[in-house]
Amino acid sequence: MLSVNVLFVSCLAYVAILFAVAFIVDRRTRRESIGWLHSPVIYTLSISVYCTSWTFYGAVGSAARNGLEFITIYLGPTLVFVGWWWLLRKLVRIGRAHRITSIADLISSRYGKSSSLAVLVTLIALIATTPYIALQLQSVTSSYGVIASGANATTTAFWVAAGMSLFAILFGTRNIDANERHHGVVAAIAIEAIVKLVALLAVGIFATYGISNGFGDVFADVSPEVLQGNNGIFGARWVTLTFLSATAIICLPRQFQVTVVENIEERHLSTASWLFPLYLLGMSIFTLPIALVGQQIMPVDANPDLYVLSLPLSQDQNTLALLAFLGGFSSATSMVIVAAIAVSTMVSNHIVTPIALRLLPAGTAISGDVRSVVLISRRFSIAGILGLGFLYFWVSGGSDALAAIGLIAFVGVAQFLPSLLGGIFWRGANRAGAIAGLLIGFILWAYTLFLPSFSGGFILDSATISEGLFGIAALRPQSLLGLTDLDPVVHAVIWSVGSNALVFLIVSSLAQPGDIERMQGTLFVDVYRSAGGAPTGFASGSAQSEDLFILAQRILGADPARRLFDDLARTQGTSGLPHPTDAVISRLERELSGSIGASSAHAMVTRIAGRQTVGMTELFSIADETQQLIETTKQLADKSEELERAAQQLRTANERLQALDTQKDEFLSQVSHELRTPMTSIRSFSEILLGTEDITDAERDKFASIIQEESVRLTRLLDEILDVSRLEAGTAKLDIESIELREAISKALDTISGMAQKLDVNIRIGDIPPDLTVRANRDRLRQVLINLLSNAVKYNRSEEPEIFIRADCAGNGVFVDVIDNGGGVGRKDAGIVFEKFARGSGTSHDYGSGLGLPISRAIMRAMGGDLTIEFALDGTSYFQARLLRTTA
Amino acid sequence: MEPNRAISRTSHGKIRDRSAALVIAGATLLLPPVAGIALADTTLAGFPFALAYIFTVWIALIAGAAILSRPLAKADEPDATRNPAGSGD
Numbered sequence: 001m002l003s004v005n006v007l008f009v010s011c012l013a014y015v016a017i018l019f020a021v022a023f024i025v026d027r028r029t030r031r032e033s034i035g036w037l038h039s040p041v042i043y044t045l046s047i048s049v050y051c052t053s054w055t056f057y058g059a060v061g062s063a064a065r066n067g068l069e070f071i072t073i074y075l076g077p078t079l080v081f082v083g084w085w086w087l088l089r090k091l092v093r094i095g096r097a098h099r100i101t102s103i104a105d106l107i108s109s110r111y112g113k114s115s116s117l118a119v120l121v122t123l124i125a126l127i128a129t130t131p132y133i134a135l136q137l138q139s140v141t142s143s144y145g146v147i148a149s150g151a152n153a154t155t156t157a158f159w160v161a162a163g164m165s166l167f168a169i170l171f172g173t174r175n176i177d178a179n180e181r182h183h184g185v186v187a188a189i190a191i192e193a194i195v196k197l198v199a200l201l202a203v204g205i206f207a208t209y210g211i212s213n214g215f216g217d218v219f220a221d222v223s224p225e226v227l228q229g230n231n232g233i234f235g236a237r238w239v240t241l242t243f244l245s246a247t248a249i250i251c252l253p254r255q256f257q258v259t260v261v262e263n264i265e266e267r268h269l270s271t272a273s274w275l276f277p278l279y280l281l282g283m284s285i286f287t288l289p290i291a292l293v294g295q296q297i298m299p300v301d302a303n304p305d306l307y308v309l310s311l312p313l314s315q316d317q318n319t320l321a322l323l324a325f326l327g328g329f330s331s332a333t334s335m336v337i338v339a340a341i342a343v344s345t346m347v348s349n350h351i352v353t354p355i356a357l358r359l360l361p362a363g364t365a366i367s368g369d370v371r372s373v374v375l376i377s378r379r380f381s382i383a384g385i386l387g388l389g390f391l392y393f394w395v396s397g398g399s400d401a402l403a404a405i406g407l408i409a410f411v412g413v414a415q416f417l418p419s420l421l422g423g424i425f426w427r428g429a430n431r432a433g434a435i436a437g438l439l440i441g442f443i444l445w446a447y448t449l450f451l452p453s454f455s456g457g458f459i460l461d462s463a464t465i466s467e468g469l470f471g472i473a474a475l476r477p478q479s480l481l482g483l484t485d486l487d488p489v490v491h492a493v494i495w496s497v498g499s500n501a502l503v504f505l506i507v508s509s510l511a512q513p514g515d516i517e518r519m520q521g522t523l524f525v526d527v528y529r530s531a532g533g534a535p536t537g538f539a540s541g542s543a544q545s546e547d548l549f550i551l552a553q554r555i556l557g558a559d560p561a562r563r564l565f566d567d568l569a570r571t572q573g574t575s576g577l578p579h580p581t582d583a584v585i586s587r588l589e590r591e592l593s594g595s596i597g598a599s600s601a602h603a604m605v606t607r608i609a610g611r612q613t614v615g616m617t618e619l620f621s622i623a624d625e626t627q628q629l630i631e632t633t634k635q636l637a638d639k640s641e642e643l644e645r646a647a648q649q650l651r652t653a654n655e656r657l658q659a660l661d662t663q664k665d666e667f668l669s670q671v672s673h674e675l676r677t678p679m680t681s682i683r684s685f686s687e688i689l690l691g692t693e694d695i696t697d698a699e700r701d702k703f704a705s706i707i708q709e710e711s712v713r714l715t716r717l718l719d720e721i722l723d724v725s726r727l728e729a730g731t732a733k734l735d736i737e738s739i740e741l742r743e744a745i746s747k748a749l750d751t752i753s754g755m756a757q758k759l760d761v762n763i764r765i766g767d768i769p770p771d772l773t774v775r776a777n778r779d780r781l782r783q784v785l786i787n788l789l790s791n792a793v794k795y796n797r798s799e800e801p802e803i804f805i806r807a808d809c810a811g812n813g814v815f816v817d818v819i820d821n822g823g824g825v826g827r828k829d830a831g832i833v834f835e836k837f838a839r840g841s842g843t844s845h846d847y848g849s850g851l852g853l854p855i856s857r858a859i860m861r862a863m864g865g866d867l868t869i870e871f872a873l874d875g876t877s878y879f880q881a882r883l884l885r886t887t888a
Numbered sequence: 889m890e891p892n893r894a895i896s897r898t899s900h901g902k903i904r905d906r907s908a909a910l911v912i913a914g915a916t917l918l919l920p921p922v923a924g925i926a927l928a929d930t931t932l933a934g935f936p937f938a939l940a941y942i943f944t945v946w947i948a949l950i951a952g953a954a955i956l957s958r959p960l961a962k963a964d965e966p967d968a969t970r971n972p973a974g975s976g977d
Contacts, residue, residue: 071942075946078946078950079911079915081953082910082911082914082950082952083911084953085907085964086908086911215934215935227936227938228927233927234919234923234926234927235920238923239919267961267964270957270958270960270964273957273960274950274954274957278950281943281947285943288939
């Protein structure tokens, strides 16, 4: 028989080793990072805190009673870890990006940092965890009792609880790590994970190969009924338990702590995805053999829950029994320590600290004493949680009711699942839905499973449990609304988790989320899209100012923020950044609310100012989003300006088109008018010739000649119209060549010399260099010059008519001026003489077609020059033709 | 888009598809009604069939997860799949 003293000393030595490891690791990580601690294997081993004494001892008992059913407790976690990519990865990413410290923190952060939600989640976690801790105490004391029979169970439980709380306080609350990571604890738990696995494997191998002759012998005469157990397998209970264990691996506060909060690197998750299921496989591979061998060789009244320990003892394998005891002890202690740390973080962050800060004198929050308040409250919370666990154990007297408490706790924490999954996958999920769902789920869990587990000893009496509340059969806790013939756990899961999810869905879809909720929802659901930033600390006052400044820069832009902070610092009479006093903060809030709305500004600034802990990255993400929104608005404004410009251009073009249309109409009516005059005379004279009999030969000749003249004029007019439209449309091809200007002018003068002599007009030519050449079409240039000269001759009303022609060079341009002393064109007419069919106001009776000048100008333009009317200083006007000089 | 980038992207998608297929297959095989086939009253290599069935599926799941873990972790590297700045939908 294993002596109590050996056991006691071994236990103390083991605990001392754990303390030493935790201490050394904690101290060394403070100075440098420890390589092996960053290994994914350590991470995986810490997750194995899932395997408590309930699985270490209880799985064998469960296998003895319920056959294969015990495996469901491992299958759920296996599925969740194998599918890590779809859920755990997102949880870990969110946890890291938003510096989540617990599952209560995650849920409340997601739903707008709701403190009521945080309190609710914390309370549910506390209520579900307390009996679970009591269960661990019971397993340690009863396993101790197996060896040290006669030991006082309560005393043992008390010292175990005290020792565990000492450990948890020492290594769980040494400091407030920004990330809530506890390297020392993780290292100790990894050791415990190895010890419990080795112990269970050793006992299993001993049972299979030491007592039996291998697996074949163990399973030789196992009937299917044994495998199916009392409840049968592959039924509703099987599905429910798989679901519950899958949920527990996410929602249990201690699992959330080790998987999400203590995660050092995301990629460790990919290793844990297969290594953790492998660990579970190792933990369960010998469960059934131990149970079967135990049933064969142990007395009928032996407790199957303690086969792992009693089997080696019965064979006088003291070392093995000691190892088994340490394995069970490890399972219990690791669970209790991590659960206590996880739940105490929640209790202190969401219940104790807020109350303490409210009670403490104002100013403590700013002066930095918050840290000590949080640490103290966390230490008291750990002690309180273990005290509650011990109290529960003491009051319940270690009754059999505890055996079912593992599953009851699983169903309790499963209430977090709808809010958790909805929160990270559904933007529409909101606070009202989460609170309603959690409340209804919690109440139904308590009513259908938790309270009936006391068999009438707590709140619900046994009459209520069997007859229903107020004797109403429909309200029987274990067959609510007549849902009978169901296993109590299945019944409770259907009612509590089902109603929770349904109410969560319905209320979420009905309620309007607040601003912060909406933003948090987007940040959580789209966590892969936002850049995960490094956590930023803001413990001291200067850090707050800096963070506020960064925030202001992100929202207001660099320069306005600089000006605002300079101004604030001046008001305080300091240089650099201003102290984050209330005045500064409220001023800043006002400034920011202009950009992002009052409520968001309030939330962001008060959080940065340190009144609540908050993920800095999330705030900056919001700020960046706001900045993006402002950018988008600006771009939109630019776009609408551009549109406005385009519309203006369109209006101008339209006006021009309308003007052109009017011009075209006028032109057409003028053309018809111009054509009408000769046509009328042709028609009249031909009618006279045809209709009048007594007409003299002289008259006939005269009329015929008029008809001929008018026909010629008509043809010329039509030619000119065609010409001008071709020139203006640019379809007329002009052969440009190099022409001597002087020669071209004298040839034009030759043509009109007859007319000039008849009207007695004197023509002079200025000094034109004979070698001055221009680029022009010979015939067309002559046409223009004749037109200009003949106009000058025809319309000259001076007593002594005179025309002067000169040419100037300027750059590559050559200007030919035709100046006459006949009054020229008045300023009034200057604009219209180039319009078709326009004639000067003082025209003589001998008028032209009115197309000469428009054609001339079109020709000049087609040759790269122009034709304009220039005014001399004395007010007289002259025509100026501009031509391009031939370049050598 | 460069051709190798396109290839690596599709293979990331494929890896994710395989991971989803693994979980769904695992859940289907381990839960009723499909798991009911394990109730056959027979033995496999000396083990009761139900036990052998569950452990075989379990080991296959672990093996599948082990095979997929490295490519999945690679697909999760920030620059591999997405633009971290992100501009909303």
